[in-house]
Amino acid sequence: MCGIFGQIGGASSIEETRENITRLFELSSERGNTSAGLAVVTSKKHYLLKKFEVPKKFVKSYEYDEFWSFFEEGKFDGEIKAVIGQCRLPTAGSPADNKFNQPIVSKNFTGLLNGIITEVNGERTSSDEWHSHTEEFKNDSFSFFDALAERLEVESLDFAVRNTFKAIKGSASICIVPNDSTQLALGTNTGSLFFTQTNDRLFYFASEEKFLNELLGDGALVHSVPPKEGVVFDLSHGGARKFSFTQLETKTLLESSQDHGKTVLAHFSSEHLKKCKKCILPETYPYIEFDDEGVCNYCNHYLKQKVHGEEKLLEYLDQFRSSDGSPDCIVGLSGGRDSCYGLYVLKEKYGMNPIAYTFDWGLTTDISRRNQALVCGKLGVEHIIRAPDIIRKRSYVRKNVEAWFKRPHLGMIPLFQAGDKEFYLYGRKLRKERNIDLTVLCSGYQLEQREFMIGFAGVKQPPVRNNHDFYYHPMSTKVKLATSYMLQYLLNPGYLNESLYESLRSFVLSFLQKSNFLYLFHYLPWEENHIEKVLRENLDWESDAKFGTNQWRMGDGQTAFNNYLYYTMTGFSEFDVFRSNQIREGLIDRPTALKLVAEDNVPKFDSISYFCQAIGLSFDEVLSKVNQLPKKYIPELQFEDV
Numbered sequence: 001m002c003g004i005f006g007q008i009g010g011a012s013s014i015e016e017t018r019e020n021i022t023r024l025f026e027l028s029s030e031r032g033n034t035s036a037g038l039a040v041v042t043s044k045k046h047y048l049l050k051k052f053e054v055p056k057k058f059v060k061s062y063e064y065d066e067f068w069s070f071f072e073e074g075k076f077d078g079e080i081k082a083v084i085g086q087c088r089l090p091t092a093g094s095p096a097d098n099k100f101n102q103p104i105v106s107k108n109f110t111g112l113l114n115g116i117i118t119e120v121n122g123e124r125t126s127s128d129e130w131h132s133h134t135e136e137f138k139n140d141s142f143s144f145f146d147a148l149a150e151r152l153e154v155e156s157l158d159f160a161v162r163n164t165f166k167a168i169k170g171s172a173s174i175c176i177v178p179n180d181s182t183q184l185a186l187g188t189n190t191g192s193l194f195f196t197q198t199n200d201r202l203f204y205f206a207s208e209e210k211f212l213n214e215l216l217g218d219g220a221l222v223h224s225v226p227p228k229e230g231v232v233f234d235l236s237h238g239g240a241r242k243f244s245f246t247q248l249e250t251k252t253l254l255e256s257s258q259d260h261g262k263t264v265l266a267h268f269s270s271e272h273l274k275k276c277k278k279c280i281l282p283e284t285y286p287y288i289e290f291d292d293e294g295v296c297n298y299c300n301h302y303l304k305q306k307v308h309g310e311e312k313l314l315e316y317l318d319q320f321r322s323s324d325g326s327p328d329c330i331v332g333l334s335g336g337r338d339s340c341y342g343l344y345v346l347k348e349k350y351g352m353n354p355i356a357y358t359f360d361w362g363l364t365t366d367i368s369r370r371n372q373a374l375v376c377g378k379l380g381v382e383h384i385i386r387a388p389d390i391i392r393k394r395s396y397v398r399k400n401v402e403a404w405f406k407r408p409h410l411g412m413i414p415l416f417q418a419g420d421k422e423f424y425l426y427g428r429k430l431r432k433e434r435n436i437d438l439t440v441l442c443s444g445y446q447l448e449q450r451e452f453m454i455g456f457a458g459v460k461q462p463p464v465r466n467n468h469d470f471y472y473h474p475m476s477t478k479v480k481l482a483t484s485y486m487l488q489y490l491l492n493p494g495y496l497n498e499s500l501y502e503s504l505r506s507f508v509l510s511f512l513q514k515s516n517f518l519y520l521f522h523y524l525p526w527e528e529n530h531i532e533k534v535l536r537e538n539l540d541w542e543s544d545a546k547f548g549t550n551q552w553r554m555g556d557g558q559t560a561f562n563n564y565l566y567y568t569m570t571g572f573s574e575f576d577v578f579r580s581n582q583i584r585e586g587l588i589d590r591p592t593a594l595k596l597v598a599e600d601n602v603p604k605f606d607s608i609s610y611f612c613q614a615i616g617l618s619f620d621e622v623l624s625k626v627n628q629l630p631k632k633y634i635p636e637l638q639f640e641d642v
Contacts, residue, residue, distance in 0.1 A: 002031055002032040002086055002087060002088050002089050002102075002113075002114040002207070003027075003028030003029070003030065003031035003032050003086065003087040003114070003206070003207045003208070003211070004028075004084070004085070004086045004102075004112040004113075004114045004173065004174075004175055004193075004205075004206070004207055005021075005024040005025075005027075005028050005084070005085055005086075005204070005205060005206040005207065005211065006021075006024075006082060006083055006084035006085060006112075006175060006204070006205055007020060007021060007082060007083045007084075007202070007203070007204055008082050008184055008195075008202070008203035008204070008205065008233045008235070009081070009082065009201040009202040009203055009233075009235070009238065010079060010080035010081055010082070010201075010202075011199060011201040011202040012202060014068075014071050014072050014080070015072065017080070017083055018068045018071075018072075020204070020215060021038065021083050021085060022059045023214075023215055024085065024204075024206060024211060024215060025038075025055045025056070025058065025059045025085060025087060026055065026056055026059065027206070027210075027211040027214055027215065028055070028085075028086075028087040028206060028207065028208075028211055029054070029055040029056055029087045031087060031089060031114075031207055031208070032055075032086070032087040032088045032089035032090075033054055033055060033056075033087065033089070034052070034054070034088050034089060034090055034095045034620070035050070035051065035052045035053065035055075035058075035087075035088045035090070035095035035101045036050070036051060036053060036054075036055040036058040036059075036085070036086070036087055036088065036101075037049065037050035037051070037085060037086055037088070037101050037102050037103055038050075038083060038084065038085035038086075038103070039083070039084050039085070039103040039110050039177070040071060040076070040080060040083050041080070041081045041082040041083065041084070041110070041177050041181050041184075041235075042076055042077060042078035042079055042080050042081060042181065043078035043079045043081055043181055044077040044078030044181075044262075045076070045077050045078060045262050045263065045264055046105075046110045046177065046179070046181070046262070046263040046264065047067075047070075047071075047076065047264055047266060047639060048103055048105065048110070048263065048264065048265045048266060048642070049063065049064070049067045049265075049266040050098050050101040050102070050103070050265070051063060051064075051098075051101075051627070052095045052096050052098065052101065052620075052623060052624060052627055053624070053627060053628075055087045062635070063266075063268055063635070063637075066268075066637045067266050067637065070266075070637060078181075081177075081181050081184075081235040081236075082177060082181075082184050082233075082235060084103060084110075084112055084175050084177065084184075085103075085112075086101075086102040086103065086112050086114070088101060088102060090620075091116055091139075091140075092116075092125070092139035092140050092141075093139040093141075094605070094609075094619065094620055095620060096605060096619060096620050096623035096624070097605050100139060100141075102141070104141055104142065104145055105263045105265075105642045106145045106146070106148070106149040107149050108149055108152050108153070108178060108179050109145075109148070109149065109152060109176050109177055109178045109179060110176075110177050110179075110263055111145055111148075111174060111175060111176045111177070112174060112175040113141045113144060113145070113172055113173070113174045114172070114173045114174075114192065114207055115170060115171040115172035115173055115190070115192075116140060116170050116171060117140040117141075117143065117144050117168050117169070117170035117171075117172055118140070118169045118170040119168060119169040119170065120140070120143040120144055120146075120147050120167060120168050121147055121167045122167075123143070125139070125140035125143045125170075140170070144164065144168060144172060144174075147164050147167060147168075148160055148161065148164040148176070151163055151164055152178065157176065157178060157183050157185050157232055158185065158230060158232050158243040161174070161176060161185050161187045161230050161243075162187075162230065162243060162244075162245045162247070165187060165189055165228070165245050166245060168189075171189060171190045171192075172187075172188070172189060172190075173186075173187070173188035173189075173190060173192045173193045173207065173225075174186070174187050174188070175205070177235075179262075179263065181235060182234070182235055182236050183232055183233065183234060183235060184232070184233045184235055185230055185231070185232045185233070186205060186225055186230055186231045186233075187225070187229070187230035187231075187245075188225050188227065188228075188229070188230070189227055189228050189245065190227055191224060191225065191226055191227040192207050192208075193205060193206075193207065193224070193225040194206055194207075194208065194209045194211075194212055194222050194223065194224050194225065195212075195222070195223055195225065195231065196212050196216060196220045196221060196222045196223065197221070197223075197240075198216065198220075201238040203233060203240070204216070209222050209224070225242075228244065228245040228246055229242055229243065229244050229245065230242070230243050230244075230245070231243075262641055263641070263642045264639040264640060264641055264642065265639065265640055265642045266637060266638070266639055267637075267638055267639075267640060268635030268636065268637060268638070269635065269636050269638045270282065270284075270567075270570075270571025270572070270633060270635065270636075271636070271638070272636040273571050273633055274290070276288075276290065276294065276295055276296035276298075276299060276580070277293060277294035277295050278295045278296070278299045278583065278584075278590065279296065279298070279299050279579075279580035279581075279583045279584060279590070279593070280576055280579055280580050280583070280590065280593050280594055280597060281296055281298060281572065281576060281577070281580050282570075282571050282572050282576070282633075283633075284570040284571050284572065284632045284633055285298075285452055285455070285570075285572065286451075286452050286455025286456050286460075287455050287460045298451070298463075298580070299580075299584060301463045302463065302584045303463070303465055304446075304584070304585055304586070305445065305446035305585065307521070307522060307523055307524060307525050308522055308523045309523060310523065310524060312523055313350070313520075313523035313524065314350065316518065316523070317329075317346075317350055317352060320352075320437055320438040321350075321351060321352055321353075322353055325353055326353060327353050327354070327355045327382070327434060327436055328352055328353045328354075328436060328438065329346065329352050329353070329354045329355070329436060329438040329439070329440050330354070330355050330357055330427060330430050330431050330434065330436055330438065330439045330440070331343050331346060331354040331355070331356050331357070331439075331440045331441075331442070332356075332357060332358075332423065332427060332439070332440070332441045332442065333356040333357065333358050333372055333375070333376070333383065334358065334364070334368060334372075334556075335358070335364070335365075335367070335368030335369060335370070335371040335372040335375075336368060336371070336556075337531060337532070337535065337541070337543075338442045338443060338520075338521070338526075338531065339442040339443075340371055340372075340375045340535060340539060340541055341442065341531045341534055341535055342440065342442025342520045343356055343375060343376075343379065343381065343442070344375070344379065344534060344535075344538060344539060345524075345534075346440060346520075347379050347381065348379070348538075354381055354440070355381065355382045355383075355384060355430075355434065355436070356372070356375075356376055356381050356382065356383045356384070357383070357384040357385070357386065357426060357427070357430050358372055358383065358384070358385050358386070359386050359387075359420065359422055359423040359426050360385055360386070360387045360390075361387075361388060361390075361393055361419050361420045361422065361423070362388070362390040362393035362394045362397070362419065362557075362614070363394070363397070363417075363420070363556065363557030363558050363611065363614060363615075364556075364557065365556075365557050365607075365610070367542055370542055371541055371542055374539060374540050374541065374542070375539050375541065378538075378539055378540065379539075384430060386422075386426050388419075388422070392498075393419045394614055394615045394616065395498075395615075395616070396418075396419060396497070396498065396499035396502060397416055397417075397419065397499075397558070397615045398615040398616050398617055399494070399497045399498070399499060400415050400416055400418075400494075400495060400497070400499055400503075401416060401615065401617065401622075402494065402617075403492055403494025403495050403497070404416075404492075404494075405625050406492060406494050407488075407491060407492040407494075408569070408629055408630070409456075409488055409492075410456035410565075410566070410569060410570070411453075411454075411456040411457030411458060411484060411485075411488070412457075412485075412488050412492075412495075413453070413456075413562055413565055413566070414453050415495070415503060416558050416561075416562065417556070417558050417562075418499070418502060418503045418506035418507075419499075419502055419506070420556075421505070421506040421509045421510050422509070424509050424510070424513070424515060424517075425509055427439040427441065427515070427517060428515075428516075438518060439516075439517045439518070440517065440518045440519075440520055441515075441517045441518070441519055441520070442520045442521070443519055443520070443521060444519030444520060444521035444522040445521040445525075445526035446581060446585065447526065447578055447581040447582060447585065447587075448578075448581075449577070449581060450574055450577050451577075452566075452577060454473075454477065454481060457481055457484040457485070458480070458484045459477055459480040459481050459484060461473065461474070461477045462474065462477075469515055469517075469519070470510040470511045473511065478511050478512070481511070482507065485507070528587075557607070557610060557611050557614060558611055559574075559607070560603075560604035560607035560608050560611065561607075561608050561611045561612075562574070563575065563601070563604075564603055564604075564608060564626060565626060565629070567601050567603075568626055568627070568629055568631070569629050569630065569631055569632060570631070570632050570633070571631075571632070571633050572601075573600070573601055575597050575600035575601060576597050576600075576601070578600075579593040579596055579597045579600070580593065608622075608623070
């Protein structure tokens with residue numbers, strides 16, 4: 001099980017407290033060696049730091065050092081009353097999702113729990129879906145703490161703990177610090193809690209007696225908390241009193257106006273990075289430069305997209321439209337927002353007779369497939385699906401991800417999605433097979449431009465105009481890019497696997513073979529609100545709530561993972577670029593972009609979990625590696641209200 005521990009009382013110096021808490025992390029890691037977290041409790045606030053990292057590495061990390069420096073430099077509010085921590089052995093709730101790591105914050109306390117609870121108030125707890133990252137998923141610790149929080153609204157601390165333990169099945173040992181920070185309670189129904197007193201105002205507790213003996217020496221007098229008993233410590237005046245879970249229940253009502261302090265979570269942010277004053281690109285963006293007014297070169301060299309217009313589109317479509325209702329165009333359908341909208345307007349507004357096609361390469365999401373079915377069924381459109389050996393395709397992605405972690409290089413992240421480029425190939429093949437002269441791709445708006453992918457490969461390219469496809473990059477860019485990729489293959493032999501031929505073909509299909517496709521948004525302006533209205537009112541299209549407000553690329557199973565890598569290492573993702581392009585096109589202002597991208601960049605653990613499961617990697621192992629990746633910036637410690 002997990003190891004919970006702490007210092008009760010603030011009589012020692014901060015340096016001594018840090019030393020002892022660090023030692024307790026090292027000792028308690030025997031009980032849980034996956035993630036770590038601690039809370040420093042003051043008379044005014046609770047300060048939290050949690051991380052998915054082995055405890056012995058956690059206490060040597062940059063984040064841990066910065067957290068303690070904050071207190072050593074006297075920047076905190078109030079007087080330190082206690083420090084509590086946990087070394088976690090995950091049983092329900094993945095440690096990669098920090099909300100499941102402890103300490104856990106409730107509405108009126110901060111708490112630790114060690115154990116497995118199978119039932120609370122007659123309801124079975126969720127413990128068999130430990131890998132779940134859905135918003136509504138709660139593990140047994142949350143169920144216990146929710147029940148305790150309700151009781152603390154009307155009962156004193158000892159009675160609330162006692163009566164909550166009476167309502168559970170399973171085993172638990174807990175530490176609870178209410179927000180007013182005047183008391184701290186320990187409780188257990190197994191006896192897996194021990195404490196020792198070093199002076200009138202200072203106590204230490206841990207999950208095993210030997211941890212306290214090793215911390216303070218064999219001469220320390222260690223007391224056990226017997227099964228079905230608890231201890232309440234007075235954080236204001238010192239001292240402690242025991243209570244029993246078996247005593248008669250006598251409620252003690254609290255005043256509803258009880259003053260609660262704040263709980264704040266320490267996290268490390270990239271918000272301090274220097275950013276363009278016009279868009280939101282940061283200083284870590286490749287080849288970025290700022291002028292005297294703080295505006296970046298990408299803004300200064302940007303030209304708004306000039307669409308050809310609906311009249312030109314109609315002229316073009318008139319050349320292909322059949323007079324007898326027979327198929328006259330092949331339309332790429334991913335199941336995402338733009339392709340579904342494009343298929344609709346081509347058929348319903350412009351009178352075309354499309355055949356939809358999908359290349360389901362192995363990382364197409366289930367919700368995208370649902371949308372494909374919804375739209376084609378609604379419009380009465382034939383849907384051609386081409387699918388390769390998905391198991392083999394996914395193995396290629398896995399091998400390249402594993403190789404990438406051996407020598408992380410930002411320029412090689414696009415390699416993970418090399419297998420989807422056959423989408424272009426089938427856009428040509430199906431045109432020949434069905435004797436149809438027109439293929440339409442429902443893309444082409446300039447918001448999609450992501451120069452950083454080529455920039456991280458070490459290639460500085462001239463500004464892209466009107467969002468031409470990869471084929472229209474200058475030959476010098478293509479040569480430099482190919483050279484960069486070859487160098488990475490030589491430096492990292494892990495890439496020389498069975499996917500090599502596919503990766504080479506992907507480069508050819510993307511950069512060297514002219515597409516001859518019609519890109520719908522070279523002709524029509526991309527109007528997000530209008531597109532979403534059409535999808536909602538006419539097609540019953542389903543958005544992916546897990547993907548956030550921005551549904552761009554929601555159908556690509558690797559998108560959330562790629563963006564998590566970019567954001568972890570550089571402090572920005574594809575979404576920062578998307579929002580910056582929206583600013584340049586005059587679609588949103590900068591404050592709106594900053595607000596939106598804050599939501600865009602929240603890690604999408606459910607999508608990342610799907611990606612890992614699909615390609616055959618351990619989600620927790622992958623996230624552990626990501627958290628240890630080198631960064632292009634120094635994170636800044638911030639505290640945010642929980």
